[in-house]
Amino acid sequence: xxxxxxxxxxxxxxxxxxxxxxxxxxxxxxxxxxxxxxxxxxxxxxxxxxxxxxxxxxxxxxxxxxxxxxxxxxxxxxxxxxxxxxxxxxxxxxxxxxxxxxxxxxxxxxxxxxxxxxxxxxxxxxxxxxxxxxxxxxxxxxxxxxxxxxxxxxxxxxxxxxxxxxxxxxxxxxxxxxxxxxxxxxxxxxxxxxxxxxxxxxxxxxxxxxxxxxxxxxxxxxxxxxxxxxxxxxxxxxxxxxxxxxxxxxxxxxxxxxxxxxxxxxxxxxxxxxxxxxxxxxxxxxxxxxxxxxxxxxxxxxxxxxxxxxxxxxxxxxxxxxxxxxxxxxxxxxxxxxxxxxxxxxxxxxxxxxxxxxxxxxxxxxxxx
Amino acid sequence: xxxxxxxxxxxxxxxxxxxxxxxxxxxxxxxxxxxxxxxxxxxxxxxxxxxxxxxxxxxxxxxxxxxxxxxxxxxxxxxxxxxxxxxxxxxxxxxxxxxxxxxxxxxxxxxxxxxxxxxxxxxxxxxxxxxxxxxxxxxxxxxxxxxxxxxxxxxxxxxxxxxxxxxxxxxxxxxxxxxxxxxxxxxxxxxxxxxxxxxxxxxxxxxxxxxxxxxxxxxxxxxxxxxxxxxxxxxxxxxxxxxxxxxxxxxxxxxxxxxxxxxxxxxxxxxxxxxxxxxxxxxxxxxxxxxxxxxxxxxxxxxxxxxxxxxxxxxxxxxxxxxxxxxxxxxxxxxxxxxxxxxxxxxxxxxxxxxxxxxxxxxxxxxxx
Numbered sequence: 001x002x003x004x005x006x007x008x009x010x011x012x013x014x015x016x017x018x019x020x021x022x023x024x025x026x027x028x029x030x031x032x033x034x035x036x037x038x039x040x041x042x043x044x045x046x047x048x049x050x051x052x053x054x055x056x057x058x059x060x061x062x063x064x065x066x067x068x069x070x071x072x073x074x075x076x077x078x079x080x081x082x083x084x085x086x087x088x089x090x091x092x093x094x095x096x097x098x099x100x101x102x103x104x105x106x107x108x109x110x111x112x113x114x115x116x117x118x119x120x121x122x123x124x125x126x127x128x129x130x131x132x133x134x135x136x137x138x139x140x141x142x143x144x145x146x147x148x149x150x151x152x153x154x155x156x157x158x159x160x161x162x163x164x165x166x167x168x169x170x171x172x173x174x175x176x177x178x179x180x181x182x183x184x185x186x187x188x189x190x191x192x193x194x195x196x197x198x199x200x201x202x203x204x205x206x207x208x209x210x211x212x213x214x215x216x217x218x219x220x221x222x223x224x225x226x227x228x229x230x231x232x233x234x235x236x237x238x239x240x241x242x243x244x245x246x247x248x249x250x251x252x253x254x255x256x257x258x259x260x261x262x263x264x265x266x267x268x269x270x271x272x273x274x275x276x277x278x279x280x281x282x283x284x285x286x287x288x289x290x291x292x293x294x295x296x297x298x299x300x301x302x303x304x305x306x307x308x309x310x311x312x313x314x315x316x317x318x319x320x321x322x323x324x325x326x327x328x329x330x331x332x333x334x335x336x337x338x339x340x341x342x343x344x345x346x347x348x349x350x351x352x353x354x355x356x357x358x359x360x361x362x363x364x365x366x367x368x369x
Numbered sequence: 370x371x372x373x374x375x376x377x378x379x380x381x382x383x384x385x386x387x388x389x390x391x392x393x394x395x396x397x398x399x400x401x402x403x404x405x406x407x408x409x410x411x412x413x414x415x416x417x418x419x420x421x422x423x424x425x426x427x428x429x430x431x432x433x434x435x436x437x438x439x440x441x442x443x444x445x446x447x448x449x450x451x452x453x454x455x456x457x458x459x460x461x462x463x464x465x466x467x468x469x470x471x472x473x474x475x476x477x478x479x480x481x482x483x484x485x486x487x488x489x490x491x492x493x494x495x496x497x498x499x500x501x502x503x504x505x506x507x508x509x510x511x512x513x514x515x516x517x518x519x520x521x522x523x524x525x526x527x528x529x530x531x532x533x534x535x536x537x538x539x540x541x542x543x544x545x546x547x548x549x550x551x552x553x554x555x556x557x558x559x560x561x562x563x564x565x566x567x568x569x570x571x572x573x574x575x576x577x578x579x580x581x582x583x584x585x586x587x588x589x590x591x592x593x594x595x596x597x598x599x600x601x602x603x604x605x606x607x608x609x610x611x612x613x614x615x616x617x618x619x620x621x622x623x624x625x626x627x628x629x630x631x632x633x634x635x636x637x638x639x640x641x642x643x644x645x646x647x648x649x650x651x652x653x654x655x656x657x658x659x660x661x662x663x664x665x666x667x668x669x670x671x672x673x674x675x676x677x678x679x680x681x682x683x684x685x686x687x688x689x690x691x692x693x694x695x696x697x698x699x700x701x702x703x704x705x706x707x708x709x710x711x712x713x714x715x716x717x718x719x720x721x722x723x724x725x726x727x728x729x730x731x732x733x734x735x736x737x738x
Contacts, residue, residue, distance in 0.1 A: 015386065016389065020386075021631070022387070023387045023471060023483065024630075024631045025629075027395060027400040027483045027485045028400060028485065031396040033420065033423070033558075036424065036558075038426060043557055043558070045558055046556070049414075054625070055404050055415075057404075110629070113396065151625045151737075152625045153627040154628040158736070158737070187412045187415070256422060257521045259522065259523040260479070261390055262393045265522060
């Protein structure tokens with residue numbers, strides 16, 4: 001009897017190597033190089049990008065946002081009509097739910113993220129709530145289904161990318177219909193002409209190329225809602241839906257890299273470490289740093305929070321006593337007490353793999369500072 | 370005796386799988402999703418990105434461009450002083466020399482590009498030639514060495530990224546010092562505050578984060594000049610330097626993708642194929658398309674050239690006669706007669722792997738058009 005992990009858990013692999021299929025995804029989807037953690041707002045083009053299917057070609061003149069389903073007054077809005085509505089700007093740290101997946105064993109066969117699937121952007125648009133109030137939800141409405149224009153086949157199902165939110169969540173102040181990012185019109189890859197932005201949630205909730213919002217009277221059963229984006233230990237479980245972002249901290253890898261291994265080399269002497277930490281559950285209240293792989297921990301200094309939905313900067317001066325090899329780690333805790341595990345907590349889809357980052361560093365004499 | 374390819378050719382692998390080290394590079398460096406071939410100018414954030422070391426942090430107020438070495442008058446220029454000089458805008462198709470590397474067997478252990486390492490941008494800056502004339506090259510000068518601010522270790526050598534050009538090449542109209550891309554200030558990842566742009570050459574020549582131009586009286590022997598970026602069959606060879614871009618054509622993969630395999634599904638009926646083709650050696654004069662993996666070829670329609678340094682659009686209506694599996698290929702030829710091979714032409718570094726693209730397509734009845 002074949003007891004390999006691929007048989008017991010279809011769609012996973014125990015290989016330490018990456019398959020051709022995973023490479024195809026990694027070649028399309030963009031991570032944020034970790035030195036970009038130095039920017040409070042991620043420059044356009046460095047924010048992570050996960051595109052399930054293709055970036056669709058959208059004619060903005062023909063495009064409309066339709067609000068329908070269990071509403072009293074269906075709406076059909078052009079981009080100009082949306083832009084005439086009151087606008088706000090939210091600074092939002094967004095992360096892919098699969099960030100860290102490629103560190104897990106076995107891992108789901110999907111986009112093989114290591115740690116780079118994150119970014120912070122300033123999204124400008126109009127709050128969703130007044131628009132829903134204008135449409136008038138019927139009492140039977142329990143969820144809003146958001147449909148994008150991106151189409152593909154996944155899990156054997158031909159589909160548009162669709163995700164839902166409970167009515168209570170959709171009415172929150174953290175939910176925006178955005179047409180600008182970092183002060184510029186949305187580029188195609190971020191959802192032009194309109195993107196839902198659900199601050200605090202993993203990126204799968206922030207539907208790109210948004211075309212339709214449908215109020216429904218039963219929980220949405222679409223592929224991305226009930227098959228994908230579930231915390232499961234076994235394929236037979238219904239699982240727990242993925243929602244808000246679990247706390248994570250990452251550091252700017254110090255020193256200079258070796259090209260292939262990405263190992264870091266740092267000159268002997270005081271070394272300023274810095275990074276960012278975030279959580280979709282509440283404010284980050286502590287970041288600790290270890291230089292010995294998680295044995296001893298030292299609290300880092302925290303900058304003031306940079307908004308309710310954005311990452312928080314931390315820094316610390318590290319003074320290695322001697323040349324040699326070190327493993328640097330950082331660990332964040334938020335105000336709800338949620339923190340990062342030291343070891344992976346496995347799940348079938350490879351979601352929220354927030355075990356601490358480990359940066360291999362060689363401290364050397366005689367390097368240029 | 371160990372006769373494995375890794376022993377005969379150190380730094381290569383014959384594995385069909387991708388190593389952790391390669392994944393680390395693929396997670397940092399960005400490919401252009403191929404549907405972005407639909408844009409004549411690649412939107413910011415979709416252009417390919419290859420960063421050898423880290424994106425450096427540069428203070429534009431303190432930054433200076435130094436011109437020194439075998440010149441009559443050394444120059445030290447601020448960004449403002451550069452921006453006061455006459456400016457031009459070039460539309461340039463840029464490609465990484467390693468594009469296609471991961472399709473080769475065995476392959477060099479480096480950034481594992483499939484086909485996405487390309488993009489076209491509009492670079493604005495000042496031509497290099499008048500600046501060199503102002504400095505006045507001494508008669509002994511044979512090359513210009515361009516030094517970036519990005520630092521790392523590669524091939525055991527601690528280095529800044531440096532590349533040279535022969536004097537004759539550096540004086541060409543196709544060489545620019547750019548401070549804007551697509552009408553915006555250079556973002557950090559494209560070389561802020563200043564980038565050398567050498568149109569027609571593979572991207573390794575277009576040094577980012579440019580800080581120094583040094584006229585030298587002997588051929589530059591830096592790592593990126595004599596170790597990397599050489600066409601070699603064996604490590605002991607001196608090899609032939611990589612320079613201009615060999616012709617290539619790519620298509621927008623038609624229809625919709627399956628998420629993991631990226632196989633394309635197309636409804637039965639006429640299907641408009643489109644793509645772009647380019648060469649650093651001359652104008653593209655022909656693109657041919659095959660729907661049977663390279664058996665029969667049909668000429669595509671070519672749009673007018675979009676400038677001396679930019680890709681050329683092609684299109685063709687394909688009418689599959691029946692449902693089933695097809696392999697689509699395209700092949701470009703430039704005015705010098707250079708064309709794309711059908712099979713890989715192997716070299717040690719995995720450079721210029723321009724064998725034709727092969728897109729697996731399933732034509733199906735009953736799909737949404």
